[in-house]
Amino acid sequence: xxxxxxxxxxxxxxxxxxxxxxxxxxxxxxxxxxxxxxxxxxxxxxxxxxxxxxxxxxxxxxxxx
Numbered sequence: 001x002x003x004x005x006x007x008x009x010x011x012x013x014x015x016x017x018x019x020x021x022x023x024x025x026x027x028x029x030x031x032x033x034x035x036x037x038x039x040x041x042x043x044x045x046x047x048x049x050x051x052x053x054x055x056x057x058x059x060x061x062x063x064x065x
Contacts, residue, residue: 035058035059035060035061036056036057036058036059036060037056037058037060037061038060038061038062038063039060039061039062039063040062040063041062041063041064043062044062047060
């Protein structure tokens with residue numbers, strides 16, 4: 001996540017603010033509450049366009065085994 005903020009050239013103060021919010025009041029109690037989908041590495045090529053167009057919702061877990 002922090003790499004995305006750096007890529008957007010968000011200054012350190014704002015990155016730190018957002019990082020702290022994600023660690024406190026924006027934090028979910030469990031990962032399972034935000035996982036929307038599990039995919040395999042083979043599914044990744046067809047899923048990446050959805051992610052890059054910001055059409056994906058929730059978190060997507062990529063199984064690597």
